[in-house]
Amino acid sequence: MTIANEGSSIMADDHTHNEPPSDTAMRVKALETLLTEKGLLDPAAIDALVETYETRIGPRNGARVVARAWTDPDYRQRLLEDGTKAIAELGFSGVQGEDMVVVENTGDVHNMVVCTLCSCYPWPTLGLPPIWFKSAPYRARAVIDPRGVLKEFGVELSEDVELRVWDSNAELRYLVLPQRPAGTEGMSEDELAELVSRDSMIGTALADAPAG
Amino acid sequence: MSDADPARDLPRLPWESEDGPVFREPWEATAFAMAVRLSEAGKFTWTEWVEYLSAEVAAAKERGDPDLGDRYYEHWLAALERLVIDKGLGTEPELAALKHDWTEATVHTPHGQPIELKKRTPAD
Incomplete structure (x- = not known):
């Protein structure tokens, strides 16, 4: 069957015609209806999950983990030994967080994460x-x-810093523990978390220097 | 100048700030959530999901798609459709009929009214 694609013309004299929807959006509607009608999917659960990812799950969670590790040596130790468990202590767990490995940046080693597969x-x-x-x-x-x-x-590493690249996969996912910036002694955990960007936990940035 | 440098001619990276929207269009969010919920419900394992998704990503590369990450949820959707069919949760004709009906309903529903599936095409 032929489906109208975006950009095709519609009859100007028919006022009940709207812009043809995107092919992709209609495929999603089809899947959603199919799975809902078969009782495999609850639309309310879909909405709830989307809202969670749009509002409650994001790099600020990771920043809390990093700030805790910077201020609590025991926590840092637990985090490096069993990332999943230590991260769950702060309430962050679930899909794609089951097997976490935390890799620590030091003066000698910089870590960076990629997923070459997807x-x-x-x-x-x-x-x-x-x-x-x-x-x-x-x-x-x-x-x-x-x-x-x-x-x-914008990150220039000195030649004598070893660069380690970690390839995530379906079983293991990595979080970089960036180095605590200089001049942050005495800062609170909340203030420190502000210095931790998403990219610094992927390893494509360093933690921000404190303002002033 | 070194002609042997494999990284030199690779395209630059597309940028995105940390504050950007999580999903660019509502369908991306729905496609995302459907895969997660089906996996949670045990319809497939996450490892199976990653196999299907990475196969779509690899196929895009084969086709010469520059794949700058902006078409990621298209790969995601294609993987989900294939997995739904392969797992016997639905058939291709069922999906085609529903897509047709949704398109008709969207085109013909006057502005301001909720879009509902009224006419249904049989799946065979």
Whole structure:
């Protein structure tokens, strides 16, 4: 059957005709109706999940984990030993956060995360991945030329810093524990969390320096 | 200048700020949530999901799609359709009939009225 595509003309004299919807959106409606009618899906559960990801799950969660690790050495230890469990202590768990590995940046080692296959990503701590994380150039270049990628993100690593690239997959997902910036002694956990950007936990940025 | 540098001619990265919208269009959100909920309900494992999604991503690359990440949820949707059919949760004719009916309903419903499926095309 033929489906009207976006941009095709509609009869001007028929006022009940709307713009033809996008083919993609109609495929989604079809799936939603099919699965709902078969009792496989609850539309309310779909809405609830979307709202959760739009409002409550995002990189601010990961920033809380990092700030806690910076201020509590015991927590940092637990986080590096069993990421999933330590992250769950702060209430962040669930889909794509089941098997978390936290890798720590130091003066000698910088870590950076990619998913070369598709876009495996730690949703409970970082939310859904940014477009560039899902793009072919990043997936390819993070492995071939990680220092060049970092440069594009404005990070110049000294030659003697070892760069480790971690490839996420369906079973394991990585979170980078960035280095605590200098000049942040005495800052509260909340203030520190403000310095932790999404990209610093993927490893394509450093934690921000404190203002002033 | 080194002609051997494999990264040199690769396209630059598309940028996106941390504050951007999670989903660009409502259908992306729905497609996302359907896959998560079906997996939670045990209709497929997350490992199966990743296999299907990465196959779609690889197929896009085969087709020469530059794949800058902005078409990610199109791959996501294609993977979900294939998985739904392969797992016997629905058939291709069922999906085609529903897509046809939704398109008709959307085109013919006057502005301001909720769009409902009134006419149904049989799936065979």
